[in-house]
Amino acid sequence: MSEKIVITGGTGFVGTHLILELLEQSDAELFCLVRAKNTSAEQRLHLQLAQVIQGSDYAPELINQVKKRCHAIEADLQGDITSLATSIPSGVSQFWHCAASLNYEERFAAEIYDINVEGTRKALALARALNVDCLNYVSTAYVAGRNTGVILESPMAKVQSSNVYENSKVKAEQLIYAEQDMKFRIFRPSIVIGHSRTYHAINFSGMYGFLRRLIQFKGMMARVQRGYLERESIRMNVDPDVPINLVPVDKVAKQAVAIARSDSSNTIFHLTNRTVPTVGEALEVLFSTVGLPPPKIVQDTTQYAWIDEKFNEKIEFYKSYLTGYKQFDRSASNAALGEHANTTRYAVTANNLNEYCGWYCAQLAQTRSQVPVSR
Amino acid sequence: MPNEIFVIGTGRCGSTLISNILNHHPDVLSLSEFFTFVTDLGTLIPQAFPAMQINGAQFWQIVSGVYAKQNIMLAHDIAIKEVLYPFKTGVRFNASTGVPAILQTTLPHLTPEYDALFDQIHTVITARGMATAEAHYHALFGWLAAHFGRSIWVERSGGSLRVIERLYQHFPNAKFLHIVRDGRDCALSMQRHNGFKMVLLVFQITEILGIDPYESDDRSWQDDLPDELISFLPESFSGKDFLAYDVPPSLYGHYWSGEIMAGLDVLDRIPAAQQLTLQYESILTDTRNTIEHMIQFVSPDSSTNADWCDAVMSSVKRPTAAWQTLDAREQSRLNDACEPGFAALTKRGIRW
Numbered sequence: 255m256s257e258k259i260v261i262t263g264g265t266g267f268v269g270t271h272l273i274l275e276l277l278e279q280s281d282a283e284l285f286c287l288v289r290a291k292n293t294s295a296e297q298r299l300h301l302q303l304a305q306v307i308q309g310s311d312y313a314p315e316l317i318n319q320v321k322k323r324c325h326a327i328e329a330d331l332q333g334d335i336t337s338l339a340t341s342i343p344s345g346v347s348q349f350w351h352c353a354a355s356l357n358y359e360e361r362f363a364a365e366i367y368d369i370n371v372e373g374t375r376k377a378l379a380l381a382r383a384l385n386v387d388c389l390n391y392v393s394t395a396y397v398a399g400r401n402t403g404v405i406l407e408s409p410m411a412k413v414q415s416s417n418v419y420e421n422s423k424v425k426a427e428q429l430i431y432a433e434q435d436m437k438f439r440i441f442r443p444s445i446v447i448g449h450s451r452t453y454h455a456i457n458f459s460g461m462y463g464f465l466r467r468l469i470q471f472k473g474m475m476a477r478v479q480r481g482y483l484e485r486e487s488i489r490m491n492v493d494p495d496v497p498i499n500l501v502p503v504d505k506v507a508k509q510a511v512a513i514a515r516s517d518s519s520n521t522i523f524h525l526t527n528r529t530v531p532t533v534g535e536a537l538e539v540l541f542s543t544v545g546l547p548p549p550k551i552v553q554d555t556t557q558y559a560w561i562d563e564k565f566n567e568k569i570e571f572y573k574s575y576l577t578g579y580k581q582f583d584r585s586a587s588n589a590a591l592g593e594h595a596n597t598t599r600y601a602v603t604a605n606n607l608n609e610y611c612g613w614y615c616a617q618l619a620q621t622r623s624q625v626p627v628s629r
Numbered sequence: 630m631p632n633e634i635f636v637i638g639t640g641r642c643g644s645t646l647i648s649n650i651l652n653h654h655p656d657v658l659s660l661s662e663f664f665t666f667v668t669d670l671g672t673l674i675p676q677a678f679p680a681m682q683i684n685g686a687q688f689w690q691i692v693s694g695v696y697a698k699q700n701i702m703l704a705h706d707i708a709i710k711e712v713l714y715p716f717k718t719g720v721r722f723n724a725s726t727g728v729p730a731i732l733q734t735t736l737p738h739l740t741p742e743y744d745a746l747f748d749q750i751h752t753v754i755t756a757r758g759m760a761t762a763e764a765h766y767h768a769l770f771g772w773l774a775a776h777f778g779r780s781i782w783v784e785r786s787g788g789s790l791r792v793i794e795r796l797y798q799h800f801p802n803a804k805f806l807h808i809v810r811d812g813r814d815c816a817l818s819m820q821r822h823n824g825f826k827m828v829l830l831v832f833q834i835t836e837i838l839g840i841d842p843y844e845s846d847d848r849s850w851q852d853d854l855p856d857e858l859i860s861f862l863p864e865s866f867s868g869k870d871f872l873a874y875d876v877p878p879s880l881y882g883h884y885w886s887g888e889i890m891a892g893l894d895v896l897d898r899i900p901a902a903q904q905l906t907l908q909y910e911s912i913l914t915d916t917r918n919t920i921e922h923m924i925q926f927v928s929p930d931s932s933t934n935a936d937w938c939d940a941v942m943s944s945v946k947r948p949t950a951a952w953q954t955l956d957a958r959e960q961s962r963l964n965d966a967c968e969p970g971f972a973a974l975t976k977r978g979i980r981w
Contacts, residue, residue: 361856466853473836478829478880479887479969559962560877568855621849622839628832629674629791629891 256323257282258345260384262331262377263352264288264324265299267446267457268392270306271507272350277319278312279511285342287329287353296326302456309454310504331373332365339383348514349381352392356459358419358571370422374429381436388437389430390514395444395499395526395582397424402578407442407522407586416574439514443506443525444499444582445575450600451504453613461500461540462614464572469544469618471565477628482561487550488541489562492576494534494551499582500607501527505600509591518590526582529601533576539604543611633770633803634927636785637793639888640825640881641818642810643909643948645711648785650920650941652738656931658779660770661738662711664796665786666730669696670709670824672831672841678762678795685757688765693751695727697843697863698827703728705868709824711787713737739777749776763799781928787824790892797895805899806926809974810909811981812889812967813952813960816881829876829884830861878952878959882966889970893977908979916945 259276263269264286276282288295303320306312327342329335331353355362355369374391381389398405399415409431415421430438447462448455458466475483506525513523531539538548552558558566566573588595602610638644645661652659668677677691702708703716703724713734714722721744722728729747736743736750753772757765770782783806786792796803819825831841837854840847842862854862860870896904905926911919917938924934931937952963971981 357852359852359856361859362852463853470836470853474833475883477832477836478884480891482883482887559965560879561883625839626672626835626841626844627675629794 257347259348260285260346261350262287265302269352271503274312275507275511284324286326288326289330290328295328299326310449311451335376336379346384347387349386350390351377358417363418366418366422371425374426390439391430393427393440393442394423395442396420404581406583407524440522441510441525444501446503447500447610449504450502453610467568483546487547488565489552489558490549491552491555492533496533496579497530498533498536499526499530500602502600513590516590520586523587524582524584531604535604539607632781634783635796636806637789638808639790639815639885640788641815642808644785644808650944651783654937655933656780656928658774658777658782660784662734662786663784664792666733669698670828671791682759684759685755689754692731693729700727707823707868790888793892793895805904807906812885812970813963815885816878817952819881820878879962879966882963886970890973893973
């Protein structure tokens with residue numbers, strides 16, 4: 255009898271890749287808790303997985319495994335999910351909780367906590383009801399908040415979060431630490447970007463959100479004065495020499511599944527990247543992708559003009575990823591992965607970051623083709 | 630010589646004064662803020678100049694449209710001060726019904742019988758067949774000029790440098806009277822003007838949502854809107870937040886420079902005989918000579934120019950905006966922001 259696995263967030267960025275990895279790396283039967291939107295939960299799940307297969311380097315035949323082994327169960331983390339225990343066959347070994355809100359604006363705070371914290375509480379209750387062997391939770395490396403230096407793969411006790419999103423993930427992790435009778439693993443990816451070979455992505459927060467805001471700001475300023483931002487560099491008060499930890503989504507999924515299948519007794523794993531660009535290098539690529547000169551790095555914000563202030567306000571959420579030196583310890587991850595821990599395939603450099611950004615800009619250009627002209 | 634004239638300039642350059650004094654000239658029909666409202670504050674410029682032929686009824690929809698931005702401003706009592714229609718007391722049209730574009734300022738500027746005139750124009754325009762927008766505009770302005778017994782029409786809309794490309798394209802024989810004013814004073818005055826604040830807010834939201842939120846219900850990218858802009862979506866508009874939203878003069882300084890540079894690019898293509906640039910400050914300091922110069926450009930053959938000059942001299946008043954009242958930091962930022970615009974004007978021999 256094949257292994258049974260339950261997954262939340264299976265239509266999300268990391269969740270889709272995790273499902274595909276689980277299908278590839280095991281013969282498990284997957285029960286995915288999915289919201290129905292305009293289509294049924296099953297249709298939505300299968301369509302999303304088909305899109306990811308097509309956009310990534312999975313074999314096209316994997317879609318047959320999706321249809322055969324991937325079952326959608328209609329569920330909403332903002333509603334009751336504990337009662338779903340009766341709709342899921344017994345004998346579930348692993349529970350993957352990937353569902354999360356990636357919003358960060360204050361106006362979404364209640365929803366963020368509801369999905370990320372209360373949703374985790376409900377996922378834990380369901381996992382207990384299903385009597386699973388292990389709960390795997392996809393968190394973020396940025397539960398580290400404003401901590402700097404070496405960030406260990408250990409529980410976050412006292413931490414100053416940079417925004418409500420980070421804080422919600424800290425609180426969710428704390429719910430999991432408190433579990434006495436259930437084995438758990440917490441996976442902490444850094445800033446997840448597209449597929450390492452195709453650059454394909456389905457979620458456009460994180461780095462893509464920054465890039466989009468840059469495009470929006472450039473458009474707004476072009477309406478104010480055509481060519482202004484091409485002549486005048488935006489000023490930013492960031493740390494250009496610190497690394498910005500970008501990790502391809504396929505690395506996150508492959509390593510999470512490999513770790514879950516290892517015999518590691520550790521509980522917290524950083525799914526971060528070893529070769530990453532510096533903030534200065536990354537910003538130069540991002541700005542260049544949208545046709546702007548690199549930002550002018552200033553030592554303090556008193557050097558900002560109003561336009562700089564406005565731009566920096568719009569990307570405030572990203573500031574915590576652009577300042578403060580963080581070195582993510584990967585001892586537990588590397589030990590679990592053994593010889594597979596390091597591979598150059600996933601290196602993100604100034605050179606290939608350009609490809610990730612270019613891919614997204616091409617996608618975005620299609621959705622922005624109807625932006626009204628200004629004259 | 631053509632009897633079609635556009636007064637063009639950046640926002641708050643003093644062109645309203647030109648409209649008001651020209652309105653007293655017996656040969657001139659002064660069309661005030663026509664394109665301001667027909668383009669919904671300059672945010673629907675392409676829609677006001679459709680490329681294909683349209684019939685009279687479709688053209689009437691353009692000029693008499695009840696547009697979202699200008700009317701949400703009426704509804705929230707933050708209307709721009711150029712609106713002359715009594716939208717608070719109007720029985721036929723008011724803040725609740727919305728006021729048609731041509732009735733906001735243009736027709737009340739011409740006659741106290743603006744509602745009746747509106748109906749007359751409706752009859753005339755909707756009877757027209759298929760034609761280009763250019764032909765319809767000529768017909769409308771020509772009919773109005775004849776109706777009021779004037780031989781020349783002068784259209785003036787605040788911030789019309791933004792639309793000059795379209796105007797020149799559709800009225801290639803028109804004359805263009807370009808009013809320029811110290812960008813720092815323009816910027817300060819724009820900062821105090823609700824219309825320009827609305828335009829800058831719409832610029833921001835449009836770029837974030839990828840659509841004009843007043844023309845489309847698509848909110849696919851609404852999560853990208855920062856909290857501070859939510860109050861300016863039509864479905865959640867707050868007049869109080871609008872008044873509290875602060876934009877510094879320097880941003881309007883950048884806007885002024887941008888409008889000057891883009892506008893001069895078009896003016897450079899217009900034959901010299903079809904254009905005249907006047908400095909607003911000259912109207913204040915050398916009033917007689919400047920307005921004589923202007924009326925010679927507008928109506929060179931009129932025998933009533935001297936009498937008109939005598940009559941309107943006293944209408945010329947100094948404005949209140951003075952950029953020197955800003956603090957040193959904002960003055961410096963404003964100087965920097967206006968520098969590209971000043972540089973472009975200096976190349977044309979215009980200095981302050």
